[in-house]
Amino acid sequence: LTLKKIKVKVFSIDHVDGVFNILTNCGIRLFKTREKEVKNAFIIMISEILTSFAEIAKIELNIAVVKNFVESLTSYATELLKKAKMLNLAIPFSTAVLCCSTKNNYFSNYLSFVNNLFQFIRS
Numbered sequence: 001l002t003l004k005k006i007k008v009k010v011f012s013i014d015h016v017d018g019v020f021n022i023l024t025n026c027g028i029r030l031f032k033t034r035e036k037e038v039k040n041a042f043i044i045m046i047s048e049i050l051t052s053f054a055e056i057a058k059i060e061l062n063i064a065v066v067k068n069f070v071e072s073l074t075s076y077a078t079e080l081l082k083k084a085k086m087l088n089l090a091i092p093f094s095t096a097v098l099c100c101s102t103k104n105n106y107f108s109n110y111l112s113f114v115n116n117l118f119q120f121i122r123s
Contacts, residue, residue, distance in 0.1 A: 013063065020065040023049060027073060043080075043089045046073070050096035062102070070101045074109055081116040091117070 023046060030042040050070075077097045080090040094113055098106055 016063055017065050019049070019053075020063075020069050024065070024069050024072075027069065031076070040089060043093050047089075047093040047096040050100050051092070054096065054099035057100070066100065067102060070097055071105060073097050074101065074105060078109065078112055078116070081113065084120065087120055 026042055026046060030039060030046070033039055033042070074097055077090070077094040080086050081094055083090065098109065098113060101109070
């Protein structure tokens with residue numbers, strides 16, 4: 001299950017709002033669904049879009065929609081890192097969430113991200 005690289009071209013704040021409203025709906029579906037394949041597909045899609053967004057937005061953006069979306073996924077990404085079976089999806093997903101987060105959110109969650117990675121490297 002792979003996706004081609006999705007490029008998000010940022011033209012205006014309205015465009016970013018629209019993209020992240022769609023991603024918020026996908027995030028809600030991710031939290032509600034119980035099917036493993038659907039969860040995996042949503043995780044892959046969200047991480048691909050966030051990664052391409054992070055490439056474009058090289059500075060911190062204080063857009064409310066982006067901030068709320070990333071903050072809503074931060075705890076889920078941390079919990080996903082604790083599951084050994086999901087590690088191949090959790091690492092790109094958590095990295096994408098960290099890359100799009102604000103400085104405060106990034107620094108408060110970076111150590112737990114690295115600690116979880118080191119736990120799996122040691123075992």
